[in-house]
Amino acid sequence: MAEIEIIEHDVIVVGAGGAGLRAAIQCSSRGLSTGLVCKSLLGKAHTVMAEGGVAAALGNVDERDDWKVHFRDTMRGGKFLNLWRMAELHAKQAPDRVRELEEWGAVFDRTQSGLINQRNFGGHRYPRLAHVGDRTGLEMIRTLQDYGVHQGIEVYMECTALDLLKDGDKISGMVAMWRETGRFVTFKAKAIILATGGAGKAWKITSNSWEYTGDGYAMAYEAGAELMDMEFTQFHPTGMVWPPSVRGTLVTEGVRGDGGILINSQGKRFMFDYIPDLYAPETADTEEEAARWLDGDKSARRPPELLTRDVVARAIRQEVKDRRGSPHGGAFLDIASRRSADDIKRKLPSMYHQFKVLAELDITKEPMEVGPTLHYFMGGIRVDSDSQMSTVPGLFACGECSGGMHGANRLGGNSLSDLLVFGKLAGDGAADYISGTNFSALINQEEVESIVRAGTQILNRESGKNPYLLHEELQEAMQDKVGIVRSNELLTEGIKQLDEFKEAYKQVKADGASQFNPGWHEALSLRNLIITAEAVAKSALMREESRGAHSRIDFPGEQDEWLKYNIVASKNGDGSMSTKKIERERPDSELERIANLTIEELEKEVESERNK
Amino acid sequence: MALRNFKLFRGDKSGGQMENYQIEVDKGMVVLDVIHRIQAEQANDLAVRWNCKAGKCGSCSVEINGKPKLSCMTRMNEYSAEDTIYVRPIRTFPVIKDLVTDVSWNYEQNKRITPFTPDTKQKNKNGDYVMMQEDVDRIQEFRKCIECYLCQDVCHILRDHNKKDKFVGPRFMIRIASLDMHPLDTADRITSVKEDFGSGMCNITRCCTDVCPEDIQITDNAIIPLKERVVDKFYDPFLWLWRKFLKRNK
Ligand SMILES: Cc1cc2nc3c(=O)[nH]c(=O)nc-3n(C[C@H](O)[C@H](O)[C@H](O)COP(=O)(O)OP(=O)(O)OC[C@H]3O[C@@H](n4cnc5c(N)ncnc54)[C@H](O)[C@@H]3O)c2cc1C
Numbered sequence: 001m002a003e004i005e006i007i008e009h010d011v012i013v014v015g016a017g018g019a020g021l022r023a024a025i026q027c028s029s030r031g032l033s034t035g036l037v038c039k040s041l042l043g044k045a046h047t048v049m050a051e052g053g054v055a056a057a058l059g060n061v062d063e064r065d066d067w068k069v070h071f072r073d074t075m076r077g078g079k080f081l082n083l084w085r086m087a088e089l090h091a092k093q094a095p096d097r098v099r100e101l102e103e104w105g106a107v108f109d110r111t112q113s114g115l116i117n118q119r120n121f122g123g124h125r126y127p128r129l130a131h132v133g134d135r136t137g138l139e140m141i142r143t144l145q146d147y148g149v150h151q152g153i154e155v156y157m158e159c160t161a162l163d164l165l166k167d168g169d170k171i172s173g174m175v176a177m178w179r180e181t182g183r184f185v186t187f188k189a190k191a192i193i194l195a196t197g198g199a200g201k202a203w204k205i206t207s208n209s210w211e212y213t214g215d216g217y218a219m220a221y222e223a224g225a226e227l228m229d230m231e232f233t234q235f236h237p238t239g240m241v242w243p244p245s246v247r248g249t250l251v252t253e254g255v256r257g258d259g260g261i262l263i264n265s266q267g268k269r270f271m272f273d274y275i276p277d278l279y280a281p282e283t284a285d286t287e288e289e290a291a292r293w294l295d296g297d298k299s300a301r302r303p304p305e306l307l308t309r310d311v312v313a314r315a316i317r318q319e320v321k322d323r324r325g326s327p328h329g330g331a332f333l334d335i336a337s338r339r340s341a342d343d344i345k346r347k348l349p350s351m352y353h354q355f356k357v358l359a360e361l362d363i364t365k366e367p368m369e370v371g372p373t374l375h376y377f378m379g380g381i382r383v384d385s386d387s388q389m390s391t392v393p394g395l396f397a398c399g400e401c402s403g404g405m406h407g408a409n410r411l412g413g414n415s416l417s418d419l420l421v422f423g424k425l426a427g428d429g430a431a432d433y434i435s436g437t438n439f440s441a442l443i444n445q446e447e448v449e450s451i452v453r454a455g456t457q458i459l460n461r462e463s464g465k466n467p468y469l470l471h472e473e474l475q476e477a478m479q480d481k482v483g484i485v486r487s488n489e490l491l492t493e494g495i496k497q498l499d500e501f502k503e504a505y506k507q508v509k510a511d512g513a514s515q516f517n518p519g520w521h522e523a524l525s526l527r528n529l530i531i532t533a534e535a536v537a538k539s540a541l542m543r544e545e546s547r548g549a550h551s552r553i554d555f556p557g558e559q560d561e562w563l564k565y566n567i568v569a570s571k572n573g574d575g576s577m578s579t580k581k582i583e584r585e586r587p588d589s590e591l592e593r594i595a596n597l598t599i600e601e602l603e604k605e606v607e608s609e610r611n612k
Numbered sequence: 613m614a615l616r617n618f619k620l621f622r623g624d625k626s627g628g629q630m631e632n633y634q635i636e637v638d639k640g641m642v643v644l645d646v647i648h649r650i651q652a653e654q655a656n657d658l659a660v661r662w663n664c665k666a667g668k669c670g671s672c673s674v675e676i677n678g679k680p681k682l683s684c685m686t687r688m689n690e691y692s693a694e695d696t697i698y699v700r701p702i703r704t705f706p707v708i709k710d711l712v713t714d715v716s717w718n719y720e721q722n723k724r725i726t727p728f729t730p731d732t733k734q735k736n737k738n739g740d741y742v743m744m745q746e747d748v749d750r751i752q753e754f755r756k757c758i759e760c761y762l763c764q765d766v767c768h769i770l771r772d773h774n775k776k777d778k779f780v781g782p783r784f785m786i787r788i789a790s791l792d793m794h795p796l797d798t799a800d801r802i803t804s805v806k807e808d809f810g811s812g813m814c815n816i817t818r819c820c821t822d823v824c825p826e827d828i829q830i831t832d833n834a835i836i837p838l839k840e841r842v843v844d845k846f847y848d849p850f851l852w853l854w855r856k857f858l859k860r861n862k
Pocket residue numbers: 014015016017018019020037038039040045046047048049050051052053054055136137159160161162195196197198207208211215216250375376398399400401412413414415416417419
């Protein structure tokens with residue numbers, strides 16, 4: 001085998017979205033030699049697409065806001081399955097992380113008095129999302145990128161990480177491939193932070209880009225780490241449904257935050273029929289009250305369109321199923337009758353543009369057609385809440401690829417804040433780990449060669465299955481069998497199909513040479529998609545209840561018994577995947593108390609603390 | 613549905629040619645969709661960059677029938693059914709393979725720009741910076757940039773004269789403008805605008821503004837004001853100091 005290039009750093013961060021960039025900045029500020037590896041060009045990660053905003057209890061628009069209320073909202077949104085400690089750290093630290101972005105050059109929209117403006121979003125009690133029109137992710141990634149390039153971080157762009165390397169039980173590096181040349185490279189490091197995002201590309205209808213193939217999940221899994229809560233895959237209620245080529249492309253929740261309403265084909269505002277008990281006390285039950293809320297009446301309750309995503313997605317699905325859907329199988333989302341054309345163009349410019357160009361529809365005049373789209377992974381690599389270290393020493397994870405923070409359902413805006421909070425903590429975790437260990441990472445050359453061989457086989461085969469077609473089959477299977485509504489029967493069939501895909505994968509063949517070859521890249525990522533899909537399907541089969549984003553027609557409703565467990569998937573000695581229930585830690589009693597207060601009680605408590 | 617004719621550049625740094633593809637096109641498709649279909653069905657190893665498919669990431673820049681465009685935001689119905697559609701990589705940067713070019717030069721330019729240097733004294737007692745919306749509207753316009761580099765592609769100084777050593781190009785002129793006009797920034801950027809970044813090279817043809825998918829008024833709102841500041845600073849230093857003073861005390 002030809003000589004393979006070796007690059008050495010103290011720490012390698014894989015992924016240059018919000019989480020990876022924030023982690024790399026932290027590592028570098030702690031004096032570590034830091035390498036940042038990403039599949040795309042810098043600045044193009046998923047984070048760039050985030051629209052609505054970043055959630056933080058700054059209290060700039062509604063001064064009643066406080067970390068406790070943000071924490072309570074997050075736990076309720078997650079159906080109490082979130083890791084309590086993560087939700088606490090997140091709510092407490094998000095405001096400082098957002099202010100820090102401003103210090104680094106971000107320019108958020110302003111309030112009348114010149115502070116960072118905040119908008120309403122589903123499941124958040126107050127206007128809480130700091131934003132820049134509907135391009136918040138762009139602002140965030142550009143700020144981190146422009147700040148980061150001056151912090152001495154080495155960036156390796158268009159470089160795909162393939163698999164991790166260990167020295168005994170500890171991480172010692174990884175093997176990657178330069179997309180441009182197709183050459184392999186070994187990265188040697190004392191710690192690795194995964195920030196690779198999710199795996200939406202396993203489904204047909206998704207808001208995710210080609211990068212979301214679950215590489216982080218699969219690499220961690222192969223290295224012996226555990227994947228937790230994988231059954232909780234978020235279907236965002238509002239993706240585009242027409243034309244077919246853009247099916248799944250996201251329509252930001254900001255449309256509803258700014259007053260947009262959902263209507264069915266009979267012109268009915270149907271969300272009033274779908275208010276769950278948990279939220280009934282905090283949700284408007286008449287159009288009149290919802291209208292007062294929109295006008296800023298603080299005594300009015302929130303419109304039902306702003307219920308959590310799992311609820312809204314299932315409601316739309318039900319309307320379509322009962323034949324009250326829009327012409328292309330969705331619901332109507334109307335902002336035109338709620339806000340002036342100027343307002344819409346100013347607050348939602350990219351939505352205006354997106355519909356104008358891609359659907360030839362003017363959202364200031366007509367309603368949009370929307371339907372559920374696979375959007376986000378609540379689950380992910382299981383990590384320690386404070387250090388972000390996985391069960392493999394030296395392997396860390398943060399951002400969408402880690403699990404625990406969001407429980408059974410994520411609130412909009414809580415991802416961007418998660419990236420910042422846990423990106424920083426992962427950087428600290430890695431720095432502490434490295435300063436506390438005294439070893440030089442050893443690379444096992446045989447391991448390197450076997451990873452390289454697995455990659456090149458795909459090109460060298462005489463003939464075989466087209467990777468694009470296999471990917472399509474996987475997407476069809478996941479869409480039908482592991483979708484919004486699940487059952488034992490569907491999941492079992494899905495798992496059987498996944499077994500077939502695993503076999504088919506062994507025969508996959510990419511044409512052409514190794515230089516910038518998307519067919520080959522597609523084939524390499526298929527392994528990761530299949531592993532991720534299996535973890536989702538098997539965890540979903542095990543959880544015999546409906547909670548948040550996971551809903552089983554054969555087991556409707558939440559079961560208290562199941563609140564005691566998280567499900568983790570891991571690799572057995574024989575190479576197969578097993579899932580098991582692990583008992584959750586008892587929550588800190590103070591946190592439990594806060595989460596269970598009524599909103600009136602909590603508001604009173606916060607107010608009296610203020611006045612002290 | 614109908615078969616449409618496409619000609620795509622296939623090749624790498626050593627050369628290449630336009631190759632023919634005939635492909636079914638469905639209603640509502642954009643050029644990037646068609647390229648993906650060709651890739652899946654006829655040319656698995658066809659290299660193209662993309663991420664968001666919604667005009668937000670600036671990855672998919674190419675030249676379609678000679679015009680620099682985002683392929684994900686260019687609808688097929690902009691062209692008549694008989695037209696052959698030519699797709700080439702952006703010309704100002706060296707080809708890596710097929711439609712993918714080496715844009716690393718841009719990343720190097722960004723590193724040369726002095727980072728944001730806020731005046732921390734401007735924080736209020738709660739530790740917040742106070743900035744009025746009307747004072748940040750202009751820089752927010754510049755910060756909409758998705759780094760598609762279409763403006764860099766079309767600017768004749770970079771494209772035809774290859775003066776990359778003399779001029780950073782419109783993308784980075786707006787980046788510098790967004791810092792220079794930031795109400796909190798304290799760094800002096802005007803000397804470098806002229807001396808390091810070559811503002812004098814731009815002769816205000818406005819081609820960059822014409823192709824910007826984010827409709828940023830690159831020339832009128834960023835380059836011309838920067839050129840004026842250069843003139844003030846070098847030829848009317850008193851006025852320049854006065855403006856700086858005004859900005860500080862806003
Ligand atoms: C359209 C859209 C809108 C959204 N809007 C919001 C919003 O308003 N508010 C909110 O809070 N959240 C929003 N989200 C969710 C949020 O944007 C994402 O969850 C978040 O950006 C994920 O960030 P990350 O840093 O974890 O990963 P990403 O930003 O996705 O970055 C992943 C990185 O990993 C790299 N990578 C992956 N695999 C490999 C590999 N094998 N080798 C090397 N590098 C690799 C990629 O190149 C990339 O750099 C939105 C998501 C979408 C899709």
